[in-house]
Every structure is written in structure tokens, then in C-alpha cells.
Amino acid sequence: MLRIDKVTVSGDNGSGEKVEILDNVSASFDSGKMYAITGPNGGGKTSLAKLIMGIYRPSSGRILMDDRDITDSNITDRAMMGIGYAFQNPVRFRGLRVRDLLNIAAGQEMGGTRTSHRENMERFLRVVGLCPRDYAEREADGRLSGGELKRLEIAMMLARDPRIAIYDEPEAGVDLWTFERLLEVITNRQKNKKDGITIVITHNERFLKASDEILLMSDGRIQQQGDADEIWPMIRDDVACRWRASCGGELDEAECYR
Amino acid sequence: MKLNAIDERLLETIADLHGVPQGAYNIRKNGDLLSRLSTQNIEIVSKDGKPGIDVLVRPGTKNESVHIPVLLTASGMTDLVYNTFDVGEGSDVLIVAGCGIHNPGSGAAEHDGIHEFIIRRGARVRYVEKHYGEGEGTGERILNPKTIVTLEDGAYAELELVQIRGVDSSRRITEARVGRGAKLVISERLLTHGRQVADSIISVALEAPEASAEVLARSVAQDSSRQVFRASLTGATKCRGHVACDSIIMDSAEIRSLPELIATSPEAELTHEAAIGKISGEQVIKLMSLGLTEKQAIDTIITGFLR
Numbered sequence: 300m301l302r303i304d305k306v307t308v309s310g311d312n313g314s315g316e317k318v319e320i321l322d323n324v325s326a327s328f329d330s331g332k333m334y335a336i337t338g339p340n341g342g343g344k345t346s347l348a349k350l351i352m353g354i355y356r357p358s359s360g361r362i363l364m365d366d367r368d369i370t371d372s373n374i375t376d377r378a379m380m381g382i383g384y385a386f387q388n389p390v391r392f393r394g395l396r397v398r399d400l401l402n403i404a405a406g407q408e409m410g411g412t413r414t415s416h417r418e419n420m421e422r423f424l425r426v427v428g429l430c431p432r433d434y435a436e437r438e439a440d441g442r443l444s445g446g447e448l449k450r451l452e453i454a455m456m457l458a459r460d461p462r463i464a465i466y467d468e469p470e471a472g473v474d475l476w477t478f479e480r481l482l483e484v485i486t487n488r489q490k491n492k493k494d495g496i497t498i499v500i501t502h503n504e505r506f507l508k509a510s511d512e513i514l515l516m517s518d519g520r521i522q523q524q525g526d527a528d529e530i531w532p533m534i535r536d537d538v539a540c541r542w543r544a545s546c547g548g549e550l551d552e553a554e555c556y557r
Numbered sequence: 558m559k560l561n562a563i564d565e566r567l568l569e570t571i572a573d574l575h576g577v578p579q580g581a582y583n584i585r586k587n588g589d590l591l592s593r594l595s596t597q598n599i600e601i602v603s604k605d606g607k608p609g610i611d612v613l614v615r616p617g618t619k620n621e622s623v624h625i626p627v628l629l630t631a632s633g634m635t636d637l638v639y640n641t642f643d644v645g646e647g648s649d650v651l652i653v654a655g656c657g658i659h660n661p662g663s664g665a666a667e668h669d670g671i672h673e674f675i676i677r678r679g680a681r682v683r684y685v686e687k688h689y690g691e692g693e694g695t696g697e698r699i700l701n702p703k704t705i706v707t708l709e710d711g712a713y714a715e716l717e718l719v720q721i722r723g724v725d726s727s728r729r730i731t732e733a734r735v736g737r738g739a740k741l742v743i744s745e746r747l748l749t750h751g752r753q754v755a756d757s758i759i760s761v762a763l764e765a766p767e768a769s770a771e772v773l774a775r776s777v778a779q780d781s782s783r784q785v786f787r788a789s790l791t792g793a794t795k796c797r798g799h800v801a802c803d804s805i806i807m808d809s810a811e812i813r814s815l816p817e818l819i820a821t822s823p824e825a826e827l828t829h830e831a832a833i834g835k836i837s838g839e840q841v842i843k844l845m846s847l848g849l850t851e852k853q854a855i856d857t858i859i860t861g862f863l864r
């Protein structure tokens with residue numbers, strides 16, 4: 300079980316003013332379940348993922364994994380404890396090849412040449428629909444397309460195989476066919492992992508419906524949490540979120556384009 | 558030929574050699590010839606009256622290689638050589654040079670080498686030069702190589718100049734003249750640390766129509782090391798040239814990057830790009846989230862960058 304206990308994360312808004320990115324957030328995630336987090340842009344979803352991965356540090360509150368307090372452990376330690384995070388905006392690496400990153404993710408030495416490593420690496424590429432022959436030796440730099448990079452990001456998560464897997468908008472930028480594949484891979488992986496926790500940050504209805512529970516976040520807070528089939532209609536119709544997403548109800552501007 | 562464990566390790570680092578190389582070779586150790594082999598197509602002879610060798614590659618020689626590593630394992634010695642490579646028309650060869658220093662004492666160990674290449678019409682050369690220094694002594698490890706390249710019409714040369722760690726002071730000078738339709742590619746990789754200093758000064762003259770050159774340098778400066786990179790391209794006719802230098806700066810290091818373009822003809826197409834920046838925090842975080850420590854993450858990024 301993963302528990303976030305009254306956590307606040309502060310930052311500054313660029314002009315020196317302090318802002319609460321996460322505002323006294325509490326949530327818990329049970330083993331064996333898949334969770335979806337959704338909500339308007341800027342609501343705090345990515346920040347919550349970064350908090351769990353150890354990238355953002357709380358100014359107050361605690362993070363517990365199986366009742367062990369991990370608030371003070373760093374990114375590496377959390378990775379070693381079995382937390383994984385597939386970024387919303389994957390990082391590009393010049394000089395590192397696709398296979399280097401997958402080997403690192405799988406905990407193998409970079410440039411490792413053992414056959415078992417290579418076969419594994421190729422399997423993860425095929426799962427996300429990247430043909431190993433075309434991609435394994437390519438640099439993970441600016442020359443990969445946005446969707447290719449996103450797929451690599453997910454392949455790294457599969458290679459890492461963490462107990463707690465957080466995917467940040469896995470659907471973003473991937474084509475229709477890859478989307479179907481990712482939806483299937485991510486949900487099946489969770490089904491086969493009794494003690495695993497999958498958290499998918501998403502704006503996609505199919506991911507929301509495929510989850511056991513949905514959390515709605517806005518304004519740095521968790522506004523709702525509950526079973527997916529109950530909560531999905533409520534979230535879809537959420538007036539406050541729609542109001543936020545339309546800039547405080549100022550729809551006139553958008554109407555110009557009708 | 559007798560190689561001890563230090564020799565073998567140095568040879569492996571600078572020339573990827575495991576023992577005696579294939580093909581022609583000349584191994585120099587502490588100022589003396591250790592071993593030499595000429596082949597049917599590649600002849601190595603000592604110069605008259607001065608230290609150094611002439612390497613003569615017969616016209617039309619294909620897919621052959623020459624290894625000419627230099628080992629310095631004694632303290633307090635300065636080794637100076639002048640080597641000439643005459644690569645015959647239409648040939649295609651790999652030349653691997655490089656200097657490995659193991660300085661056991663407190664005196665400096667210095668190697669100053671001049672390598673001159675005459676690459677005849679239509680010939681192709683890949684030249685790899687690696688520098689490496691180590692040793693338990695406090696003595697400085699110094700390397701001052703000079704490379705002079707003449708590319709005749711239609712010739713092609715690729716120079717790979719690598720210095721990763723261990724050399725306290727180096728000043729590398731590379732001068733090239735590129736003939737009609739000939740192409741030169743220089744790629745340089747440099748990592749300095751501690752209080753090391755490294756200068757690299759490259760000048761390329763594009764003298765004849767359709768000559769082209771690319772200079773691609775990547776470097777990392779750590780601790781309080783200092784680097785100067787100066788690359789100058791001169792275009793006097795219809796030609797193309799590009800310089801790209803890209804550096805990662807860390808700690809309290811200093812990097813000067815000075816690409817220079819000189820055109821004396823409106824037909825010359827010369828471009829440059831230079832960038833110096835710190836290591837990307839995002840990249841470090843991503844690798845840490847894959848289980849690497851911060852230090853491992855930084856090392857991985859640097860290794861990739863310099864590959």
C-alpha cells in the first residue's frame with residue numbers, strides 16, 4: 300500500500316511568490332489495483348507523481364509505503380524500493396541509444412551484450428510497437444519523434460518492472476493503434492501483478508473506465524476519489540472542473556471559432 | 558617483443574590492442590623502438606638523422622591498417638618524434654596512433670609528436686589518435702601533438718582525436734589543407750578533470766573548388782580544469798565548411814570555445830555552432846528514477862555525450 304498523508308508541496312510562481320503546488324493532499328493506493336488520476340490542466344497530477352517518485356519534496360506531510368515512512372528517501376532509493384514513473388514529457392538523451400536506456404532500466408550494465416539482455420530489451424520494444432531492428436541502435440535524442448519517445452518511455456517502465464508504476468498521460472501523442480496496445484499492456488500487467496499498484500494519469504475515457512478507482516485533482520487538491528463506474532459520470536459532468544477548463548466560464552472567445 | 562602488464566594495459570586503452578596488432582605496426586617505448594613490422598603494401602622506415610618514421614602506403618592498398626602507438630612509462634623524460642605518412646593514390650587505410658603515459662615518478666613525462674599526412678589523390682584514411690595518462694607518481698603527464706594534413710584532389714580523411722582523463726597538460730595543433738573535391742572530417746572528444754589544461758587549435762584551409770570540412774568537437778570539463786578550443790576554417794573558393802563544438806561544464810571548470818570562419822570568396826559556405834552548458838538536471842533525474850545513483854547518472858550522461 301502507498302499512502303500520501305497530508306502532503307503540501309510549495310514552489311514559486313516565477314515572480315517570487317510562493318504557491319502551493321500540492322495543498323494538504325491525502326490519498327491511499329491499495330495493492331492489486333489500478334488507479335486513474337484526471338482533472339483539469341495544471342491541477343497537480345504530475346506534481347503528485349513527482350512527489351511519489353521523490354523528485355518533488357514535501358514541505359509538510361508524509362509518504363508511506365507499506366507503513367514504512369519514505370518521505371526522506373531520494374529518487375534512487377525509491378526506484379530501488381520499486382517505484383517507477385514514466386514521464387509526461389520524456390527526456391531526450393544525446394549519445395545514449397535506445398538499448399542503453401532499456402538496459403539501464405532493466406538494471407543491466409550499459410552496453411551489456413549478453414544474449415538474454417538483448418532478447419529482453421527487444422521484447423520490451425516490440426511490446427510498445429517499436430521494431431528492435433529499426434530502433435535499438437538509434438540515439439534517444441532529438442531525432443526520435445514525440446510518439447516514438449513516449450513509447451520508449453513506456454518500454455523503459457516495462458523493462459524496469461516496478462511494483463508501483465505511475466504512467467503520466469501514456470496516451471499523449473501516440474497513434475490510434477499504439478494506444479490500443481498500450482491500454483492492453485498496462486491493464487494486463489496490473490492484472491498479473493497481485494501486489495502491484497498502477498497509477499495512470501490520463502485525460503482518456505478508456506483509461507478511466509479500465510481503472511478500478513478514479514481520483515479527480517484540481518487546484519493542487521484531490522477533489523474526489525471512488526470506484527470508476529460510480530465516479531466517472533460525476534467527473535464527466537463536474538461543473539467546477541468544466542468552469543476551470545473554460546477559463547472561468549468565458550466561453551465567448553471560443554465561440555468566435557464556431 | 559616483451560610487453561609487461563602496464564604496457565599491455567596502455568596499448569589496450571589507446572589502441573584497442575590486445576597484444577601485438579594485425580598488419581603493419583611500430584611500437585615505441587620510452588624513446589626507443591620496441592617493435593616494428595612492415596607489410597607488403599605498408600612500409601615503415603626510420604628517418605635519417607632524426608627521431609621518427611616514414612610510413613609509406615603503396616597506391617591502391619585497401620583495407621589495411623597501421624598501428625603506431627607510443628608508450629611512456631618512465632618519469633623525467635621528453636620524447637619527441639616526427640612521423641610522415643605518405644598514403645598512395647586510391648588506397649583506403651586505417652591508421653591508429655596514440656600515446657599512453659604511465660608516470661611512476663615525480664618528474665614530468667612528455668611526448669611531443671608531429672604527424673604529417675600526405676593523402677594522395679582519391680585515397681581514404683581513417684586516423685584514430687587516443688591520449689591517455691595514468692601513474693602513481695606526482696609527475697606531470699604532458700602531450701603536445703601536432704598533426705599536419707594535406708588532402709590531394711578527391712581524397713578523404715577522418716581524424717578521430719580522443720583524450721579522456723589522465724593527461725595533465727596538452728596542446729594539440731591540427732593544420733589541414735583540403736584539395737579539390739576532397740573532404741576532411743575531424744571529430745574531437747575531450748574530458749579534463751582535476752587541474753588539467755587542454756588546448757586544441759585547429760585550422761583548415763579549403764583551397765580548391767568543392768573542398769569540404771567538418772569539425773565536430775565535444776568536451777567535458779570537470780573540477781577546476783581548463784579547456785581552450787579554437788577552430789578556424791578558411792574558404793577561398795567554392796567550398797563548404799562547418800564547425801560544431803559542444804561542451805558540458807561542471808564544478809569550477811573553465812571552457813573557451815572560439816570557432817572562427819574566414820571567407821575570401823562569396824562562393825564559400827561556412828557555418829559554425831558552439832554551445833557550452835551544464836549537465837541536464839532532467840536527464841540526471843530520469844536516470845536516477847531508473848535506479849542509478851546521482852554519480853552513476855552523471856557518468857552515464859558524460860560517457861554517452863563523449864561517445
Ligand SMILES: Nc1ncnc2c1ncn2[C@@H]1O[C@H](COP(=O)(O)OP(=O)(O)OP(=O)(O)O)[C@@H](O)[C@H]1O
Nearest residue numbers: 310311312320339340341342343344345346347387
Ligand atoms: N516546480 C514548480 N514550481 C512552481 N510551480 C509548479 C512547479 N511544478 C508545477 N507547478 C505548478 O503547479 C501546477 C500543477 O502542475 P502539474 O504539472 O502538476 O499539473 P498537471 O495536473 O499535471 O497538468 P497537465 O494536465 O497539464 O499535465 C501548475 O500550475 C504548475 O505551474
Ligand SMILES: [Mg+2]
Nearest residue numbers: 344345346387
Ligand atoms: Mg501533467
